[in-house]
Amino acid sequence: MADLIQPRTLKGFRDYPPELMIPREHLLEKARRVYRSYGFAPIDTPALEYAEILLGKGGAESDRQLYRFTDHGGRDVALRFDLTVPFARFAAMHIPKLGTPFKRYHMGPVWRGENTQHGRYREFWQCDFDTIGTTSNAADIETALVIHDLMAALGFERFRIHVNNRLVLNGLLEEVGLAGQTAAVLKALDKLPKIGPEAVRQEMVDQAGVAVAAAEQVLSLVQTAGTDAEALDRLQRDFGGNPKAADGIVRVRELLDVTRAAGVPEERLRLDLAIARGLDYYTGTVYETFLDD
Numbered sequence: 001m002a003d004l005i006q007p008r009t010l011k012g013f014r015d016y017p018p019e020l021m022i023p024r025e026h027l028l029e030k031a032r033r034v035y036r037s038y039g040f041a042p043i044d045t046p047a048l049e050y051a052e053i054l055l056g057k058g059g060a061e062s063d064r065q066l067y068r069f070t071d072h073g074g075r076d077v078a079l080r081f082d083l084t085v086p087f088a089r090f091a092a093m094h095i096p097k098l099g100t101p102f103k104r105y106h107m108g109p110v111w112r113g114e115n116t117q118h119g120r121y122r123e124f125w126q127c128d129f130d131t132i133g134t135t136s137n138a139a140d141i142e143t144a145l146v147i148h149d150l151m152a153a154l155g156f157e158r159f160r161i162h163v164n165n166r167l168v169l170n171g172l173l174e175e176v177g178l179a180g181q182t183a184a185v186l187k188a189l190d191k192l193p194k195i196g197p198e199a200v201r202q203e204m205v206d207q208a209g210v211a212v213a214a215a216e217q218v219l220s221l222v223q224t225a226g227t228d229a230e231a232l233d234r235l236q237r238d239f240g241g242n243p244k245a246a247d248g249i250v251r252v253r254e255l256l257d258v259t260r261a262a263g264v265p266e267e268r269l270r271l272d273l274a275i276a277r278g279l280d281y282y283t284g285t286v287y288e289t290f291l292d293d
Helices: 018-037 060-065 084-098 137-153 166-175 179-189 192-206 212-222 228-239 243-261
Strands: 048-050 068-070 076-079 102-111 123-132 159-165 269-271 285-291
Touching (some): 018 123, 084 102, 084 123, 123 137, 137 243, 137 285, 159 166, 159 243, 166 179, 166 212, 166 228, 166 243, 179 192, 192 212, 228 243, 243 269, 243 285
Parallel strands (some): 159 269
Antiparallel strands (some): 048 076
């Protein structure tokens, strides 16, 4: 007599019965409507990619979390860990035919073999939208508007979109003599909301090799008080002579002006000089959204 198979799911994976699937489908449809209202077109990519496509694109942590194996044809393959890297591969293959700028949205499952936590699984969905093939500030402004409209469409009322520009941060660091340590400093700075200024200061000193006085200066700069307009005026006065900072200040000021004119309340979209996004491929406008409740 054959052994009975115990019905169970893998650690980090879950079933979705109707009471979970119905709200999930509702959420995805809301997102789809917002993306399409701004002219973003849908694409999809395979769950499996050649491992070389994915390796090294999200850092050592992402490489460790890859579900990677050799398939029946002897090929080194892996499950996608996000939707951005497959989009880069997609663009390299199809953009000559599609043309630029190209605006796409992509919603689908991704897989990361990380330690499971409450509410965090090894298989989960991402809902991406991107514009590629342009450095126009209009594309970055549109991104902020999409984020705002998406959060509102999902029923959130108390949320804050924090925006910054890496050009501003890079210019500031150049002016205080930290141009050669930008990556390490920004990686530490990106942890400010989670670990606080004291721990960030210590990481800058211990791991980035930044002098204590310079670390204090950076933290003071990124925690500038006052309204957005006052902060930008202060940046213009103190760092406007740096070409990178000047370009970033112009772009942030225009983003804030246009989103205000479009009806986005000031309390929902604010300048936050501490928003860095630690990965190297962030070069312009950066965004983080927080739920107040």
